[in-house]
Amino acid sequence: MAEIAIKHVAKRFGGFTALHSIDLTIADQEFMVLLGASGCGKTTLLRIVAGLETPSQGEVWIGGRRIDHLPPRDRGIAMVFQNYAVFPHLTVFENIAFGLRMKKLPQQEVERRVTRTAELMHIEQLLKRYSGQLSGGQRQRVAVARALAMEPDVILMDEPLSNLDALLRLEMRAELKGVLAASKTTTIYVTHDQVEAMSLADRIAVMHQGHIVQAASPVEVYRNPAARFVGSFIGNPPMNFIPATKTANGSWTVAGLTLPGPKSDKHKIEFAIRPEDVDAGDEGLHATVRVVEPLGPHTLVTCDVEGGLFRAILESNAAIAVGDHLRLAPKADRIRWFDPETTNAL
Amino acid sequence: MSVVAEIPIAAPAARKAGNWLLVATVILLSVWVLLPIYLLIVNALSSPEEVTAFPKRFLPSFDFGSLSFFINFAGVGRALWNSVLVATLTMILSIGFGAPAGYALSRFDFPGKGTFRFLVLMTRAFPLPLLALPLAVMFIRTGLDDTAIGLALVHTTLALPFAVLITFSLFSGIPVELEEAAWTLGCTRLQAFRKVILPLALPGIAASAVFAFTISWNEVFAAAVLTIENRTLTAFLLQSLGESPLYLKFAGGAALVIPALIFIFAVRKYLFAMWGIANR
Known part of the structure; x- marks a missing residue:
């Protein structure tokens, strides 16, 4: 059992606050992805859990044991680094065996575990090589095998795929998901790549400026963003936002269209809709087409709606030309509303 | 057009x-x-007669008369031994102090780090002749004068800035993630250093040691001022330069220059790294 509990963890570097009082619980065997743009504090949080950084305040618990005062080696964790950190002076075998030798396991057990994890990562033919003789993808496999061989309670991964080329990344992503699910470890995985996050995670914690904005399942994060930032960060192209003005209680005017919405004492809120959640038809938002990008499965249309940019994903067989006037009807159950002051969902 | x-x-x-x-x-x-x-080299490898003869030869005759005369010259053996002893002590002291300083500079952030780096270089700004007299007086008072360790201390102050800068650049070139990976795999800070950093840094540290050795080997001023009985080779040659024959000077010069040249040539890669050309 290795549940991770992060309680009120904050980190300040001089006058700069990298993390503001983070609270996050990660269930045993859960795959948690920390997602955010660079500088949002996701790596700092991971390094605090690893023990490579000390929190300015707060506690970290793993499996019911408080570990924030312990050195990394006593935390029951293994880590995979962005640049792999494969020891250049040791063979692949000795790299994978490194942690096992530190634990003073018998030679037989060391060999068993190295062979097993090497087979798991498909690098059994590389065991005699040095890191200088490996490609980036192979080094990545060695780094993952080295972490798995420790049979840790928790695996921490810091952007492990970001140095690989696109095709290899796709392949490794699927493989990692399988291997980690089978290993029954709790995983914290840091990335700035939303596709990676969506495809791997049981739960995504979206981070922004040192806060966790939302921690939920990938679909929940995509469908029901808890804040404007989540909607604008996740999804490619991102969510569309249009200012809404109150007409009556629970009724709002959005670009000339009157829509039912949340009851609020505010006069102005924001209407939001995903690009794929609009239909072109006879009624809806008045849009003037600016750019048409046929992408194969569908067509991305960038329009003007009330002087603001609005992106819509439409059927690829729709005959749309630049300058056309469209009516885009938002699907009622997909409309989201945000408070422009707090930026939170309403 | x-x-x-x-x-x-x-x-x-x-x-x-x-x-x-x-x-x-x-x-x-x-x-x-x-x-x-x-x-x-031509003159050192010529017979004593050829050295003083005219016209000169362009190729050495590979006559070891001058060199054997130099080796058997009274006091040369002892001076050579003193030089090696002082240089070895200098090497041990400057790596012993310099490598930890270089490691600290590359791995830790502390107040005054920039100033410290600057001061390390500044120690080279004081001309040795200016310091020689007060040093000599102090050494005589403490009984360090005319000893190998006393001279080695002075040479260490000369070699230390280079030892610090070379090892600093060396350790900076080793990714900190390697150390962190070792920590997460069960190492203490010391174990991680011994098992991961040291094997990677050892060739560079050896180079830095050789460089410190060469600085001491070549140094003549402090050696001449601070030693009387226990002359190093440089000081000994300086002293006997006036009255010794020409071929002895050439042989002695070659004996000093050749080892230094070979050492520096062997470690040249790391000396470029000192200014961060090879790394970072």
């Missing part, structure tokens, strides 16, 4: 002139450095 036609002619001409200037400068500098060494 004429303008277009002129440029391709003018440009190669200018480039050619630039090339000539470069080649000439390289030749001049090479001659500046290599000619004395060449003369030194």
